[in-house]
Amino acid sequence: MAVPAFLAISGFLVLKSLLESGSLFEFFGKRILRVMPALLFSFFLCLALFDWSMAWNSILNWATGGLYTLPMRANGPLWSLLWEEIAYIGLALLWSVGAYRHPTAIWALLLVAIGIAWANSGLDPHARMLLFLPVAFLVGNLMYIHREPLMRINPLVPLVAIYVMIQWRYVPDAKSMGGVNLLLVQAFAVVWAGIAGAKLLPWRIPDISYGVYIYHWPVLAFLSDRFQITSLSGLLFWTAMILVPLCIFSWYAIERPALTMKRHLSTFGRYFSRDGAAPAE
Template sequence: MPLIRKGICVPQINSIKLTRYPGFDLVRLLLALEVVVAHGWPVIDPTVGWPGFIMAVPAFLAVSGFLLLKSYATSGSWVIFTKKRALRIFPALVTSFVLGFLLFDRTFVEASFIMWISGGLYDFPGLANAPVWSLAWEELAYLCLALLWTVGAYKKPIFIWALLAVSSALSAYVVHSGLSPLTQILSFLAPAFFVGNLTYIYSLILLKLGNILPWLFFIGICWWGTSSPPVLQAFATVWAGMAGRQVLPVRIPDISYGIYIYHMPVLLYLTVVCGVTSAVTLITLMIATLIPLCLASWYLIEKPFLRLK
């Protein structure tokens, strides 16, 4: 039976393996690698505009909708939850600013900082670590979850269903109005987050469906591509992540965040400063640089800070 804790139906999963949801390690890694390819390919060949298999930023926020609700439900207080999130986000973020300063200059750091705090709404001229724009919306999601929890919205899933319906309707209006691509992406974030919330709330039911069907569904959505409904993309991502199967034979370090936050400074340095124009050379150098950089960040910076939780 599920546990009732602080007004929410918290799934009681006795297995440590299932509680970890190891599928999220692989899902987030795949999303991060997709972002690297989607950003790197057009730099070498401007005629290419590959959007990816699924929209990565909404998918990341859907994963957060699941894991953040799980974290909040088990933290016991807003203070503990905030501390956990700060220790996960800020050490690598600050390191990315330092990396940008070392590879470029103070202007790059300033542009990246503004890109982050503005959520991408202000485009600072010049080079910047553009992907950090999404972190502002991730942090806003933390606040929204806390507010919804405080007003008791998670006591009855019908409220989250209603928020999903309203946010999806607004997103559909934005898309059909032909607004800017950034505005459209932003409109997908709230529905994706609520999909993650609901997937956590109903995780016990979904786990009964096994761990093969979720991955088949995820692969099918990836095959369909970014033209598939954003809500289905969000659900497919989270369902595969929480399915319970450890697809890889060994546990991989959680370097997806590092890949996401460090790849742009490395990419810009290789192409703008070093003048790399060959796709093969760029891919080789990106792999040779990012893997040790992200592993070093995980073991020397991110993981030690996480121990302070």
């Protein structure tokens, strides 16, 4: 369940971004600068590698959250971005009413979201996935709120949590609660490993995770269609050979330059009031 894992990470990072912003205007401005430039480039990539129909259908897939697309190929992963953007709005609304000053309110919302996802476990897979997203996002929120004790743990422990997540399928009734229990383990383990786990590389790498997420499908489809590469090993190798340089290019040529514009947002944002408060630890 890659999409809920991304939403859990987003729940952590976006709450941090909101609390570091001087206003909601600045917060949403930063979100637009982070999401839209690479997203627009992904539409261009679909056009360059395929045709107008795939580019247009990819736009529809993003704009409708996967609920409506034409009967032709689209960049599949883009459907989840709309729901993440809706989560930003929900986060801002909760912050505006002071919910994050009371972590018990966020815990209560998480329990409600879990109950709804569990009660509707008989829905089709896409509908169930949509119900998983608020659960994952709220887990990320709560891990940011309680980040200090989590980050004091030995950095090897979060990696053990990742191992437990990988082996979870062998646990009896691993998919009980309609898969919600697996979702909770995954969301917690992924975020925890990201914020407190042992660093596996001794150097910093560019932030290419977003690029990997939105560019990988067009690259895979292009290799499969145009070069008839169908073996798993071949697709993984050649996708990595193309995708990593593409994402590095995107980071340095598109994403990072766009993010430098964030410094101008506070100038405009001072005209907007800020009434929220940081959550209790």
